Amino acid sequence: MTTQQIKYFLVLAGELHFWKASEKVYVSQSTLSRQIQSLEQEIGIKLFERDKRNVKLTDAGKFLQEKWTVAINELDHIQKQAKKIDQGTSGFISISYPGSIAFSYLPLFLNVINEDLPDLKLELTEPTDERHEKLLLNYETDIAFNRDVINNIHISSFKINTEPICLVTSEKHWLTEKTIINLKDLKDENFIIAGLHKTTYFSSLLRNLFLKNEFEPKTVIESDFGGMILNLVAQELGISILPYSYKFSNVPGVQFIELNEKIDLFINWRKTDPNKTTQKVIELAKTINSYKKYKSK
Amino acid sequence: MTTQQIKYFLVLAGELHFWKASEKVYVSQSTLSRQIQSLEQEIGIKLFERDKRNVKLTDAGKFLQEKWTVAINELDHIQKQAKKIDQGTSGFISISYPGSIAFSYLPLFLNVINEDLPDLKLELTEPTDERHEKLLLNYETDIAFNRDVINNIHISSFKINTEPICLVTSEKHWLTEKTIINLKDLKDENFIIAGLHKTTYFSSLLRNLFLKNEFEPKTVIESDFGGMILNLVAQELGISILPYSYKFSNVPGVQFIELNEKIDLFINWRKTDPNKTTQKVIELAKTINSYKKYKSK
DNA sequence: GTTTTTAATGCATAAAACGCATTAGTAATG
DNA sequence: CATTACTAATGCGTTTTATGCATTAAAAAC
The missing domain is CATH 3.40.190.10 (Periplasmic binding protein-like II)
Structure with missing residues (x-):
């Protein structure tokens, strides 16, 4: 039994049509037919019920479709890992x-x-x-x-x-490190942040931050992409909260105000x-x- | 890549000697040599460092030995299950x-x-x-x-x-269903039971039984085999505790006294x-x- | 330096893979 | 019901691969 035969089987199991499947695996229909027959003979298991017009998986064929899909993927992973070790x-x-x-x-x-x-x-x-x-x-x-x-x-x-979480505003913004006292003061500001309903770690960090400071931000734009957010902040479309690292992207016209919160x-x-x-x-x-x-x- | 080549590889990885490995897989040494070379070429990974006298696994070869052993066993299992479904x-x-x-x-x-x-x-x-x-x-x-x-x-x-746990004695034993009052009365009896240190379920059931009745049995023979135990009890070498089911083995000369304990x-x-x-x-x-x-x- | 051991290779043969052409069986159509 | 269209299986010739015998070539053992 070869991995190629297993792959032929899996493609045919998906298509249930010899000619279409043979096109997908770049062999002739007769080659595919013989390879499937050869595989069935070697393992002693009928994989398909078929005649000249219909191709259906048998129960054993369905079982093998499921199991061999996983197994073949695993073999591919193993081989890729081995290749990396080799190289x-x-x-x-x-x-x-x-x-x-x-x-x-x-x-x-x-x-x-x-x-x-x-x-x-x-x-x-x-x-x-x-x-x-x-x-x-x-x-x-x-x-x-x-x-x-x-x-x-x-x-x-x-x-x-570990680095600080920062309030990110336009340089022209009235907020500075000196003027900020309480995040609650920001409840009227427009926010450009990640969607708070998201399951990402950063979204949950934001949720906790707002919860702790007892206010809900006025989100006007939702985005996960920091670079995009920085550009929008520079254009004074709103303010955001991002990790300090984004400061190094050198987007002009924005300032980073460290909050009393960290991220690892x-x-x-x-x-x-x-x-x-x-x-x-x-x-x-x-x-x-x-x-x-x-x-x- | 064929499963046969993987099996050749695994045997050679174990032996680290082409001739010995080829004997184990019933092919000639030259066939094995070529099949390993063919496999190495197809997957683009050097599996063995070798010259005319030494054969060693490479790091990638060691990795694949471990992973392919599991994978091949899994493929064999899958095929056996599929065969059962087919049949x-x-x-x-x-x-x-x-x-x-x-x-x-x-x-x-x-x-x-x-x-x-x-x-x-x-x-x-x-x-x-x-x-x-x-x-x-x-x-x-x-x-x-x-x-x-x-x-x-x-x-x-x-x-x-669910069935009762029984005290098993010789028919000639002074104990009957009518005379037994408390298991503690049995502390001077010789016991033929499974080793109480064993990790089996039945051993732990016995331990709990003795603990509950606050005595330690005088074990003269340890055995897991019910048939053996019944014969020894019949020969009056001691008494035992077994599930009721053993009654149907029809070993003559033994009696079953139901205890106030069940087993599922x-x-x-x-x-x-x-x-x-x-x-x-x-x-x-x-x-x-x-x-x-x-x-x- | 010689001998022994053993993986790799040359070569001839057998087996398997492959695709073209065709067959044969089954649904779709009129 | 007959004809047509579709398609998996098969015949056959060619190409590729697997196999083992015999031998080579290289590395240890003596």
């Missing part, structure tokens, strides 16, 4: 990160990696709706930077740094990941532990 | 059971299965040291009768029946088992719910 520091690893560090910690990190492991390629992903935990467990990323700790026995975490940055990885390159990258990441180093520039 | 009531299923029902519930059950599903083959196993839970999860059994409930979200349970019998199966034959067998098992029916014979 070592001349290969590549995947890293996901939150947008908030794109201008702060991340450039520092990438510089260090480029210096120490010049042949290593990085695949960077800024996930929008996938939780980092899921990305790690599904092998869609090897290292995940994120703002909240991941409680999962299969995932290891390390806190990289964690690096996470699969606990049992045997890839020495991933381990090396994590060790390097740990040496870059203060965003303030970049601030002094 | 339906003309195939076979595996059933494990505790020794105590070998003469009571089990013969009833087997009679019913034989009548309703005459073409179905059963593999019966009386596990000695494996927990039924593990046997189910590892696909080593499809249905597990046992005395304790299995708390596992992947396993479904159904209580078949459960049938367990994998919650997501799609095999209709297994489901049918479970439904049939549920219809046989009283050991007393057999008793009236």
Whole structure:
């Protein structure tokens, strides 16, 4: 039995039409027919009920469709991981990160990696709706930077740094670090923030912040994208609340007012990941532990 | 990539000697050499460091040895399950059971299965040291009768029946149902029972029984095997405590005195088992719910 | 330096994969 | 009911791959 035959089976199971399925796997209809027959003979299990016009999965075929889909995906993951181990520091690893560090910690990190492991390629992903935990467990990323700790026995975490949460306004705004006394004073301000109904860590942090200060913001624009938010704030369409890191994006015309609230940055990885390159990258990441180093520039 | 190549790899990874490994997989040394080379080329990963005298796994090879071992076992399980589904009531299923029902519930059950599903083959196993839970999860059994409930979200349970725990003595013993007042009276008796340090359910039931009656038995023989125990009791080497079911083994010269304690019998199966034959067998098992029916014979 | 051991390779043969052309069976259509 | 359209299975020839015997070549053992 070959993995190719399993893949032929899975595509045919989806299409239930030999010619259409053969087109999808780039072989002739007769080749597909023979390969399916050969597979059925080898494993001694009838996979399809079929005649000249109808193709249906048998009960065993349905069972195998479900199980082999998972198994084949797992084999593919295993092979990709093995490839990374084989290629070592001349290969590549995947890293996901939150947008908030794109201008702060991340450039520092990438510089260090480029210096120490010049042949290593990085695949960077800024996930929008996938939780980092899921990305790690599904092998869609090897290292995940994120703002909240991941409680999962299969995932290891390390806190990289802590930074303040900031009120972000236009420079022309009446608010300054000196004038702000109570967040409640902002209840008439227009806010440009992440949707408070969202399940992301940052949304829940915002919810808690407003709850603690006993007011509900007047949200006029909802967005998750920090860069977009900064531009809108610069155009005086409203004010926002973002991590301090965004200050380094150097969008002109905005000011950052530190609030009495902090946010962490964690690096996470699969606990049992045997890839020495991933381990090396994590060790390097740990040496870059203060965003303030970049601030002094 | 074929499953056969993966199996060649796994055997070679174990042996680290081409000729020895080729003997184990029944091909020539040159065939094995070429198949490993072919696999390495197809997946683009170097599996072994080798020259004419040394064969060592690479880091990637070690990783794949671990992962592919699990994956291949999983594929084998999947295929066996699919075979069972394919064969339906003309195939076979595996059933494990505790020794105590070998003469009571089990013969009833087997009679019913034989009548309703005459073409179905059963593999019966009386596990000695494996927990039924593990046997189910590892696909080593499809249905597990046992005395304790299995708390596992992947396993479904159904209580078949409840029966008394009995004091088992020789017929010539001074004890009768009329003379027994308190188990403490038995503290000078010789006991032939399962080891109280064992982790089995029955051992812990015995421990609780003695604890409740505030005495420690004088154990002269330790055994898990009910049939052996009955014979020794008949020979007046001591007395024992066993489930009522053993009464039906018809060992002459022993009497069963019901105690004020009960024990259950459960049938367990994998919650997501799609095999209709297994489901049918479970439904049939549920219809046989009283050991007393057999008793009236 | 010689011998032994053993993974890799050359080569001939057998088996399997492949696709074109065609068959044969089943639904759709008139 | 006959004809047509559709499509999985099959015949057949070609190409590719697997296999094992014999041998080579390289590395340890002596």
